[in-house]
Amino acid sequence: MTDAAVFLILLVLSAGVFIVPARMKYVYTLSVFLASLVITSQWAITAFQYQNPIIISHSSFLKIHLPVMIIDRLSAFFILIINFTMLTGLVYAGGYLKPYQKSKTPVQFSLHFFAYLWLCFSMVMVTLMQSAFNFLVVWELMTVSSFILVMFDAESRPVLKAGINYLVQMHIGFILLLVGFLIAESVTGSLSFSGLEAYFSQKPNLPLFLVFFIGFGIKAGFIPLHTWLPLAHPAAPSHVSGVMSGVMIKMGIYGILRILGFVQDDLLTIGVIILIVSVLSGLYGVMMAIVQHDLKRLLAYHSIENIGIIGIGIGLGVIGLATVNPVLTVLGFTGGILHVLNHSLFKSLLFYNAGSVYSATHTRNLEKLGGLIKTMPYSAFLFLIGALAICGLPPFNGFVSEYLIYLGMFKEISDVGLYEAILLLLSIVGLTIIGGLAIFCFTKAFGIVYLGQSRSEKTEHAVESPKIMIIPQMAIVAVILLIGLGSFMFIGPVAEISLNLFKLDPGSFNVQTFAGDISRLSIIGGIFIVLTIGIFLIRRYVLSKRTIEKGPTWGCGYTAGNERQQYTATSFADNYSELAKPVIGGRKEMEDIGENDYFPKTRKFETSNNDGIQTKYIDRPISKMVGWLKKLAIMQTGQIQHYILYAFVFMLVIFILTWFNII
Amino acid sequence: MILGTILIILSAVFFPGIILRAKSIASGRKGPGVLQPMKDILVLLRKGSVFSHTTSYIFQWAPTVSLAAMITSMLVLPFGKYDAFLSFEADFVFFSYMLAFGKFFTIIGALDTGSSFEGMGANREALYSMLVEPAFFILMGTFAMFTGYTSFSDIFANFFITNNHLMIIFGLISLYLLIQIMMIENSRLPVDDPKTHLELTMVHEVMILDNCGFDKALIHMGTYLKFATYGSLIFASVVPAGWSLSWQIGLFLVMQFLLATTIGLLESFRARNKMLKNAQFILTLSAIALVGFVIVLIITHKLMN
Numbered sequence: 001m002t003d004a005a006v007f008l009i010l011l012v013l014s015a016g017v018f019i020v021p022a023r024m025k026y027v028y029t030l031s032v033f034l035a036s037l038v039i040t041s042q043w044a045i046t047a048f049q050y051q052n053p054i055i056i057s058h059s060s061f062l063k064i065h066l067p068v069m070i071i072d073r074l075s076a077f078f079i080l081i082i083n084f085t086m087l088t089g090l091v092y093a094g095g096y097l098k099p100y101q102k103s104k105t106p107v108q109f110s111l112h113f114f115a116y117l118w119l120c121f122s123m124v125m126v127t128l129m130q131s132a133f134n135f136l137v138v139w140e141l142m143t144v145s146s147f148i149l150v151m152f153d154a155e156s157r158p159v160l161k162a163g164i165n166y167l168v169q170m171h172i173g174f175i176l177l178l179v180g181f182l183i184a185e186s187v188t189g190s191l192s193f194s195g196l197e198a199y200f201s202q203k204p205n206l207p208l209f210l211v212f213f214i215g216f217g218i219k220a221g222f223i224p225l226h227t228w229l230p231l232a233h234p235a236a237p238s239h240v241s242g243v244m245s246g247v248m249i250k251m252g253i254y255g256i257l258r259i260l261g262f263v264q265d266d267l268l269t270i271g272v273i274i275l276i277v278s279v280l281s282g283l284y285g286v287m288m289a290i291v292q293h294d295l296k297r298l299l300a301y302h303s304i305e306n307i308g309i310i311g312i313g314i315g316l317g318v319i320g321l322a323t324v325n326p327v328l329t330v331l332g333f334t335g336g337i338l339h340v341l342n343h344s345l346f347k348s349l350l351f352y353n354a355g356s357v358y359s360a361t362h363t364r365n366l367e368k369l370g371g372l373i374k375t376m377p378y379s380a381f382l383f384l385i386g387a388l389a390i391c392g393l394p395p396f397n398g399f400v401s402e403y404l405i406y407l408g409m410f411k412e413i414s415d416v417g418l419y420e421a422i423l424l425l426l427s428i429v430g431l432t433i434i435g436g437l438a439i440f441c442f443t444k445a446f447g448i449v450y451l452g453q454s455r456s457e458k459t460e461h462a463v464e465s466p467k468i469m470i471i472p473q474m475a476i477v478a479v480i481l482l483i484g485l486g487s488f489m490f491i492g493p494v495a496e497i498s499l500n501l502f503k504l505d506p507g508s509f510n511v512q513t514f515a516g517d518i519s520r521l522s523i524i525g526g527i528f529i530v531l532t533i534g535i536f537l538i539r540r541y542v543l544s545k546r547t548i549e550k551g552p553t554w555g556c557g558y559t560a561g562n563e564r565q566q567y568t569a570t571s572f573a574d575n576y577s578e579l580a581k582p583v584i585g586g587r588k589e590m591e592d593i594g595e596n597d598y599f600p601k602t603r604k605f606e607t608s609n610n611d612g613i614q615t616k617y618i619d620r621p622i623s624k625m626v627g628w629l630k631k632l633a634i635m636q637t638g639q640i641q642h643y644i645l646y647a648f649v650f651m652l653v654i655f656i657l658t659w660f661n662i663i
Numbered sequence: 664m665i666l667g668t669i670l671i672i673l674s675a676v677f678f679p680g681i682i683l684r685a686k687s688i689a690s691g692r693k694g695p696g697v698l699q700p701m702k703d704i705l706v707l708l709r710k711g712s713v714f715s716h717t718t719s720y721i722f723q724w725a726p727t728v729s730l731a732a733m734i735t736s737m738l739v740l741p742f743g744k745y746d747a748f749l750s751f752e753a754d755f756v757f758f759s760y761m762l763a764f765g766k767f768f769t770i771i772g773a774l775d776t777g778s779s780f781e782g783m784g785a786n787r788e789a790l791y792s793m794l795v796e797p798a799f800f801i802l803m804g805t806f807a808m809f810t811g812y813t814s815f816s817d818i819f820a821n822f823f824i825t826n827n828h829l830m831i832i833f834g835l836i837s838l839y840l841l842i843q844i845m846m847i848e849n850s851r852l853p854v855d856d857p858k859t860h861l862e863l864t865m866v867h868e869v870m871i872l873d874n875c876g877f878d879k880a881l882i883h884m885g886t887y888l889k890f891a892t893y894g895s896l897i898f899a900s901v902v903p904a905g906w907s908l909s910w911q912i913g914l915f916l917v918m919q920f921l922l923a924t925t926i927g928l929l930e931s932f933r934a935r936n937k938m939l940k941n942a943q944f945i946l947t948l949s950a951i952a953l954v955g956f957v958i959v960l961i962i963t964h965k966l967m968n
Contacts, residue, residue: 371777373719384721384771393764394757407753407813413804414811418965425804425956429949432800435760436793439767443789447774447782453717520751524735527749528761532731535881539727542877547711553778554715554872556862567774567782575790579942 002039004058004066010036014117022106026094029113033090033120037083040124044076044083048493051500056128067134073497074261075127077337078247078254081344082127084479085246086120088472092352093239095469096359108152115148116240119248126251131192132181139177139251143170146248150236162228162235169218169228176215177255183208197262206266212259213274220252222311223281226304227614230288233300234364238355241296245303246348250340253310257337260318261501267322272423275315279430282308284613286437287584290444290573291609295354295364298445299347302390305434306343310336312427313405319423320408321502323416331408333498334491339401341494342483346389346398349476353383356469357449360462366569368456369449375462380450382473387442389480392435395525397483403521404491406431444572453563485526488519570607577609585612667742667895670912674919675884675891676701681920685927700887707880715873717777725772726874726881732765733885737892741816743911744904750816755803758815759796762848765885766792773870780862784869787938791854791866794945795847801952802840805959809833815899823903829962836955837900842922843948845893849886852929853936854944864938894919 013032020028047054053072071079093116097109122142129135147170151163184199185191199208218225229249233241256274263270285304292298313336320328356379357372358364373380389396394403406428413424454460464470483490499506577586589606635646657663680697687694714722739754741747747754770789773781807813809830810821822830847854850867862869871882898918902911936944960966 371717373721373775377719380719388764388767391763391767392760393767394760399757399760403753403756406756410753410756410804410807410813413808418960421808421960421965425801425808428800428804429797432796433793435763436796439763440789440793443767443770443774443785447771447785451719451721451771451775452777452782517751520749521757524738524749524751524757527738528731528735531734532728535731536724536727539877539881542708543712546709546876549711549713550716551713552715553717553776554780555778556780563777565779566777567779567786572782572786575786575942579790 002042004056004069005064007036007039008058008064008066010039011121014114014121017113017117018107018110022109025106025109025113026097029117030090030094032117033086036117036120036124037087040079041083043071044079047071047076048073068130069125069128070130071128073500074254074257077341077494077497078127078250079124081250081341082120082123082247085243085344085348086116086123088348088352088476089239089243089246090116091472092242092355092469093237095466096237096239096352096355098466099359104152111148112152115145118145119149119243123247123251127254130194132185132195133191135193136174136178136181140174142248142251143167143174146240146244149240149244150232152237152240153235159235162231166228166232169225173215173218173225176211176218180208180211180215183211193258193262196259200262200264204266205263206269209259209263209266209270210273213256216252216255216259217277218252220249220256220311221281221304221307222277223284223304224613224617226281226285227611227618229303230292230297230300230611233303233351234294234296238296238351238358241299242348242351242355245300245351246344249303249307250344253307253314253336253340256314257501260314267318271315271318271320271322273315274311274318275423275427278308278311278315279427280308281305281311282434283430283437284308284583286434286441287580288609288611290437290441290580291577291584291586293366293569295357295366295369295445295449296351297364298366298441299350299354302350302438302441303343303347305438306339306347306390309402309405309431309434310339310343312336312431313339313401313408316405316408316427317498319420320412323420325412325415326504328408328412329502329504330495330498331404331411333502334495335401335404335408337497338404338483338490338494339398341490342389342397342401342480345476345480345483346386346396349382349386349473349480350390352469352473352476353379353386356465359465359469361458363456363458366445366448368458370455370459370563370566371451371453372459372462373450375459376450376464378464378470379473380446382470382477383450384446385477385480387446389484391438391442393439394521395484395528397480397487400483400487400490400521402431402435440573440576444569448567448569448572452566455563455566455568485522487521491518583612584609665748666745667740668737668748670742670915671737671740671888671891671895674894674916675887678890678894678919678923679887681923682927682930685924686931689928689931700883704880704883707876707883710876712876712878715776715778718775718873721768722772722775722873723878725768725775726878726885728768729765730881730885730888732761732768733888733892736761737888739815740892740895741819741899741904742895742915743902743906743908744820746816747814750814752813754814754816759799762889763792763796769870769882772874776873778873780865780869781872783863784866787866787941788850788870791847791941791945794942795844795948798840798945798948798952799844801949801956802837805833805952805956806837808956809959809963815896819899820904822900823905827962830959832962833955833959834900836951836958838897840948840952840955841893841897841900842925845890845897846926846929847945847948848893849889851926852933854941856930856935859935890923891919894922897922 010032017025017028043056053070056069056071058066118141122138122145125138126142129138147163147167150166153159181191184195187203188195188198221229233245236244282305285301285308289298289301292301313332316332317329317336320332360376361369389398392398392402409424409428413421577584586609591603677697679700683695683699684697736758738748739750739758770785773785806818810818812818812821855866857868859865874882898915902914
């Protein structure tokens with residue numbers, strides 16, 4: 001294994017991005033990143049070959065005391081995901097940032113690249129650090145570097161607001177993590193992950209776990225802690241959104257998994273809590289996603305949905321642990337952890353793609369897009385694959401992880417007691433509805449953005465993105481297909497992560513026989529592809545002998561139709577939003593047509609959807625609190641006499657209280 | 664093995680014709696022959712095509728993909744005591760998701776035309792197929808809970824040999840649900856009427872307004888296969904897998920015939936729902952499926968033991 005000191009040198013070298021000339025900055029960043037990628041991937045691959053965690057060695061020639069870094073299979077898995085997504089993101093940024101070269105200064109670029117490198121470093125280190133202090137430091141570095149990345153366009157007010165919102169919410173999470181570690185330290189005297197293990201073996205597990213769950217849950221985006229996501233993701237540049245949604249929010253999942261590895265008691269309650277929160281997150285995420293007009297906001301809500309799916313897997317795994325049910329444990333965790341990988345792939349793909357659309361049209365508003373498949377055929381194809389994968393449709397990768405979760409639930413529903421059976425059935429229903437709504441949402445997104453006719457002049461000058469933006473997306477599609485069609489190769493190693501993390505007997509669950517059955521998924525996926533291509537070839541052969549004409553779209557006799565008559569994003573979601581109104585809210589504003597309005601005139605019609613959790617549980621209490629605080633401001637008179645009076649009253653009160661022995 | 668698939672295809676040839684015959688007899692018309700739908704397909708296969716300027720390759724691929732998805736999902740269905748062509752655990756999840764794949768393409772194919780009519784059909788289809796999914800999954804979850812198995816082949820092979828005669832109650836509920844799901848998935852009454860003449864009230868038909876010739880033929884084939892596939896599912900949930908092969912084949916064909924006649928008769932005497940009532944109607948199926956779940960909880964003594 002490479003020495004940890006080499007990694008340290010890279011950390012120092014990253015500052016060099018401020019010094020190198022402007023046109024070299026990107027290349028410099030890429031080379032530092034690649035060096036880090038090689039080192040950390042090598043660590044990860046080595047760690048995968050061992051059962052036990054290994055300490056990353058470091059020589060003493062630097063005479064610096066390096067923190068202890070330990071890598072196990074869970075860390076290794078996350079490091080590989082981080083490296084791949086950060087790589088595609090950085091390559092994509094090479095094209096995406098080009099138009100900004102005129103408007104941004106070299107210093108801004110340096111800061112951006114520096115923060116990008118540090119986001120990567122800090123995420124890798126989050127998975128390696130053992131002592132709580134070091135962990136919290138790198139966790140904070142991760143937050144700060146991602147904050148800087150989000151603020152790339154800080155001249156615009158919404159971006160600034162989203163960035164600050166993100167920073168504040170992350171620190172609430174940070175404080176909870178800190179509190180969690182301190183509680184453990186006050187009992188065990190050790191401020192580290194091993195201290196947690198000792199704490200959990202002595203004290204009730206549930207309260208401390210909940211502290212950590214909320215702390216990590218804010219990063220991951222479980223409801224009702226998700227409100228930063230739909231703001232921060234659209235605000236950030238697209239490669240940053242892809243990376244943040246693809247891997248950074250997964251650090252929350254990493255934290256939850258890590259803590260779960262130590263929890264020893266209250267497992268059933270914990271599992272049920274995770275499961276319920278996850279099902280609700282999944283449902284709420286996708287329900288809100290459908291009514292969004294902003295393409296990136298829509299994708300951000302889908303991140304919440306997918307975090308929910310990951311959580312369903314984890315929750316099932318924990319319930320399996322609690323009921324000593326190895327099949328449910330392994331299937332749940334394997335499905336959840338595999339979905340972490342899968343989501344990092346298709347979500348980064350979709351965000352990059354949304355960035356390509358934005359670069360080409362300068363809008364993210366679905367109502368202004370349409371017909372882009374003709375000018376951007378490659379991007380359209382890539383979005384389609386991403387959409388199919390995120391809907392969990394076979395033979396793509398999203399199906400594999402959802403299938404494992406379904407399998408765990410269906411297999412166990414006959415063996416468990418009454419309450420578990422009901423819980424499992426409701427989770428099945430939840431996951432099914434999530435799947436159906438995802439299809440609704442992505443047929444809408446793909447159909448409105450890429451198909452039909454253009455809805456505004458914005459798309460007139462759209463051109464296909466440069467190769468440097470297309471190639472990373474193609475690489476992701478290749479991996480999506482590899483996992484989708486070759487799932488049997490991936491399930492074994494991923495299953496071993498959870499066996500390893502929860503110290504289960506590898507013999508209790510035979511991964512091999514299970515992977516043998518799973519290979520049928522690949523076979524039938526292959527059959528489907530062959531059938532599709534076969535039918536299409538026959539069709540092409542037959543059609544080549546027939547007369548093919550071009551004509552207008554069927555208009556029911558009305559031939560002067562124009563693009564304004566197409567279905568829009570709002571109208572496509574209309575029947576759904578009527579149905580889902582109790583959950584998603586939503587307003588429609590229009591003037592009614594009066595009795596005597598015989599002639600058409602200009603009218604306004606407006607629809608809007610606010611995140612109910614944001615407005616009801618965050619905005620409203622805050623504005624109330626601000627109101628109270630404003631009332632207190634009466635005391636702020638600005639006259640020095642008053643302030644002296646306050647000090648005097650304060651001292652008097654203290655004096656009296658002490659006199660009566662109250663304090 | 665392959666026998667089930669052949670039987671499904673065979674019954675798919677006659678299924679739509681029998682529906683048509685039943686309808687015409689019920690309404691006192693002379694009506695077309697049983698093989699008329701097949702003749703229509705042959706005519707369509709020979710026709711040329713007109714494609715809209717607005718459409719792209721998605722529109723060209725959509726009917727193909729839907730048909731391929733239909734055929735692929737057919738492969739996991741068992742026949743009698745013979746396992747499916749490919750059977751694996753939780754294959755009904757695959758079955759349902761594969762069908763959804765086909766629907767995904769039908770929907771984006773409709774949106775590809777940029778027509779207001781087809782967008783209307785697309786969003787209705789997307790909503791209804793999303794709403795009907797939970798009923799199917801609750802049903803399969805109950806089957807899995809009852810039998811302890813998770814693949815179509817194993818579930819139906821073991822459904823009738825549990826020595827629990829009360830399961831006939833659940834069998835009847837699943838029969839009712841599968842018939843209703845079949846009607847909705849195939850866009851028939853009371854949710855949708857293939858014989859409507861007004862675009863504004865159509866669901867499925869309005870999505871394929873722009874398809875013609877070869878593509879239209881592919882779409883029809885997919886629909887007929889879907890009928891027969893659900894027919895086969897219904898057959899499996901009613902007829903014990905242990906019976907002898909000749910009985911099975913005979914009963915299968917009789918069953919498909921009865922189903923088609925029932926659909927024809929139902930469509931002759933039943934009015935269609937108001938569009939706004941559809942969501943409610945479809946969700947009721949999930950409620951009935953939940954009732955089935957509770958019944959199984961009771962007869963397996965999980966509840967009230």
